[in-house]
Amino acid sequence: MAWPSQLPPPDPVLVKSLTEQQEVLRQQVRLQKPDFHLKLLAGCDSSFIGENILSVFVVLTYPALELVESVWHYDQVELPYIPGFLAFREAPNLVKAYAKLEHEPDLIMVDGHGIAHPRRLGIASQLGVLLNKSTMGVAKKVLAGRHEEPAMEKGSITPLTHRGEHIGNVIRTKDKVKPVFVSPGHLMDMETATAIALQTALKHKLPEPTRLADHYAEVFKKEVR
DNA sequence: GCGACAG
DNA sequence: ATCTTGTCGC
Numbered sequence: 001m002a003w004p005s006q007l008p009p010p011d012p013v014l015v016k017s018l019t020e021q022q023e024v025l026r027q028q029v030r031l032q033k034p035d036f037h038l039k040l041l042a043g044c045d046s047s048f049i050g051e052n053i054l055s056v057f058v059v060l061t062y063p064a065l066e067l068v069e070s071v072w073h074y075d076q077v078e079l080p081y082i083p084g085f086l087a088f089r090e091a092p093n094l095v096k097a098y099a100k101l102e103h104e105p106d107l108i109m110v111d112g113h114g115i116a117h118p119r120r121l122g123i124a125s126q127l128g129v130l131l132n133k134s135t136m137g138v139a140k141k142v143l144a145g146r147h148e149e150p151a152m153e154k155g156s157i158t159p160l161t162h163r164g165e166h167i168g169n170v171i172r173t174k175d176k177v178k179p180v181f182v183s184p185g186h187l188m189d190m191e192t193a194t195a196i197a198l199q200t201a202l203k204h205k206l207p208e209p210t211r212l213a214d215h216y217a218e219v220f221k222k223e224v225r
Numbered sequence: 226g227c228g229a230c231a232g
Numbered sequence: 233a234t235c236t237t238g239t240c241g242c
C-alpha cells in the first residue's frame with residue numbers, strides 16, 4: 001500500500017535536469033499580439049499505445065474551419081508522464097509529425113496548457129518555441145492557479161490566476177458543459193487566444209482544431225495496429 | 226505538513 | 233493518457 005491514488009514517484013535527478021531545460025526555453029517565450037492574418041489553423045494531439053506515442057496534426061481553414069490536411073507520426077516514448085513536464089514526453093514526437101505537414105499553419109492549438117503552468121511553460125509554449133510558431137493551449141483540466149466557476153451559458157469567461165498573475169481564462173464553450181482552460185503559448189496573447197477558442201468552438205466543448213486532432217488520433221490509431 | 230497534479 | 237458498461241439527452 002504505497003502511494004494509493006498517487007502518481008509514480010518521479011526521479012529527483014531527472015526533475016532537476018528538466019527544470020533547468022524549462023528555464024532556458026521559458027526565457028524564449030514571447031507573449032504578444034500575433035501579426036499574422038489567420039488563414040490556416042492547426043490542431044494537434046497525442047495518444048498512446050503501450051510504450052509508443054502517436055501524434056497527430058490537422059490543418060483547418062479559417063474561419064470556415066474545413067479540414068485541408070492531417071498527418072501523424074508514431075514512435076517510442078522516452079520519458080514517463082510527470083505533472084509539469086508533459087512537453088518533454090510529447091513534444092519531440094509532435095515536432096516530427098509537424099515536419100510532415102505540406103501546409104504551414106499560422107497558428108497551432110495544442111491540447112494542454114500554454115503559460116497556465118507552474119513555471120509558465122506548458123506544452124503549448126514549449127512547442128511554440130521549438131517550432132518558432134504561434135501557439136495557444138486548450139486544456140480540459142487545471143494544472144496551476146485558481147478560478148471562479150464561469151456562468152453556465154456558452155461564452156461565459158472567468159480568469160485563471162496564479163501567484164497574482166493572470167495566466168489563462170476559463171471558458172464555457174458550450175451550455176451547461178464543463179469549461180476549458182485557455183492560455184497563450186508563444187507569439188500569442190491572452191485576448192486573441194481567448195477569442196479564437198470561442199470562435200472555433202462550434203457544437204462541441206472542444207474547439208474544432210483540438211477536437212479533430214483528437215478524433216483523427218483515434219482513427220490513425222487503428223491504422224497503426 | 227497536506228493536498229494537487231495538463232496528457 | 234488508458235482501463236471500462238450502461239445510460240441519459242439532443
